[in-house]
Amino acid sequence: MSNKSVKRGRRSAKRKKPAYKRNYSCGKKLSEAIHKALDQHYGSDNHFNTRATHKRRASVFVHYCKRCGMNDARRIDREFILQFGAYIKARLNGDYEWPDGDVDEQISVAYAHNAISTVNTVMRAFRGDGQLKVSARELLGVCRQSVRSKEIQADVLDTKHAVDLAIAAGFVRGAAVILMARAWGMRVRECVIQDLDRMKREIEATGEVTILEGCKGGRRSKDRTIKANAFRMEALNYAIEVRPKGSRNLLSETDTVKSFLRTEINPCRQFLLLSGIPHFMELRAGFAQDIYEEVMGGPSPLKAPIRDKVMDRLAREEVARQLGHNRVSVASSYVGGTRNAA
Template sequence: MSKYPTTRNFCFGKQIAWAGHQALRTYYGQGHFATVQAHFLRWRQFCDWLRDYYGIRDTGAIKSHHLDDYAEHLAQQVEEEVIAVTYAQNLLSSINTTLKALRGDGHIRIDSPSKRVGRRSHIRRELPTGYDWDRFQSAVDALYDVDLPRAAAVAQLARSLGLRLREAVLGNIPRWLRERDERGEIDVREGTKGGRGKEVARWVPVDGAGDCALENADSTRRELGCGNNLLKPHETYDSFVNDGEIHRARVILHRHGIKGYHDLRAAWACDRYFDLADRHAPVVMQCSPPDELSEEEAEAVNTLKKELGLELAQELGHNRLDVLAAYIGSYRS
């Protein structure tokens, strides 16, 4: 317990992270030191997130929607391959344990951590955040205002070319510029999921927005003395993403209503679907039920499942049509 009497954090102390540690020690009867330490380290990450995103410094202020937002935040990081699925699940489990130790009950908890991260929703039912270009540009401007130019460049690459976070950070920008000039598209090889880029070419078309994103990324890397990608010499991907600009940028994006870099990728997918099919993606049209589809719309669905769907899936770096619904929604409810 705290040396000084306080009612904050269920009387376990004034500092939210420290209070969680004290509650865990009490919960485990001053034993199980390794378990207590593991829970505490994961709990401390959650406390940092609460402070950065919501300014919360008292566990009594934590509500269920905060846990839901954090679970979604972790799910985004899993999708972007920043953290492993098992680690994200352990983070959520430790929050449940620590909150139970603090509160003395299980009223505020995350149900089924294994289902909250690591499993992509089969059908997107909400418009991707960042789909609106004005909102997106406002977020990019904010990143520049706080001197996060590389994070802004990554965001533009994700929104304008549908790149994963790792792909945008590690991509060979000079080669991309040559490919754009020669054939109007780029081959995404570095940072691909499962290392597929080394074996299978993945060509992504470059339009006006993509052209600006590439030029900006190239200008940024040269001004900051980076190599062929957006990393500085002696800088690692993990340090840039977990402790550097990308980590700080997530808070800025969140304040502008953008959940994360993966949602920017989904926004690109919706735009690209419109380019291919000449009609809005299902999630943009709010997922009209099948029995309300016109004959023309029904034909579009069949087309999506075949040639256009496969083309879009490949441009996203997938080889399965069923993954598309997580990006653009589906006409089937």
């Protein structure tokens, strides 16, 4: 019998894989899928703090989705997001009680705005577009209040006390971050990865420094220049002294920003509290107040009523520039509002 006459069995047809998968192919569990989508959206090696913040805030949305039986991000539409907005708005007025008796606690206006902002970011990360974006202001009916009213608790003496405690405990690089944040008004990440050699060269050439590395949200700008003074030089020289050998910044060859925050920065938070400073952001606020009072030639609005509206505006513009925001309105969250203006 020839080979041609032999009938061969039919191969079983392979099942075709679906063109799409649950949660936009980012994972079966919604919480895990959100984390993966954010990592893909921002890049797993970039925007560490931004990704961490959104992942933390997304837990509110995941909780709501579970309570509503929503387990697939592909099914989330504008109507569902509007329902989430109504739920968040209800929590502004008091505790929210579910039909089964479970209670979600009341939240602040700022937290509500942040929760909706995170949902917008998450859905953009999943879909790759902004079709489901909603306005937190329109949904909630209230604006976020970001005008500071409490006096700043981060003077130079308290800062140096926190630095001494950190050094005594062996966290010399964490101490450098504390000092740099108060002296130069930088965020923690900016302090950690700022090119210290470049800063030194710029000071020797021009007497001022440009804050470039680690800026939040792509706010890197050559306009953000800060003049050197004795305190700022003290902070810079100390950072150069304690940095790892061969490094241009405070990171060693084996460090990542994430590991540095865990091993050096987090332990130093207790030293801030022991020195009367609530958190690292307060150090930046102390710097902002120094800039305002230097331009104004008088106390900040947190200490006394504003006497000169023109100079107040100029001082706020300078604060916004040196902090890297370039928005005058943001200065109010650091140095206080304008309600006391004459």
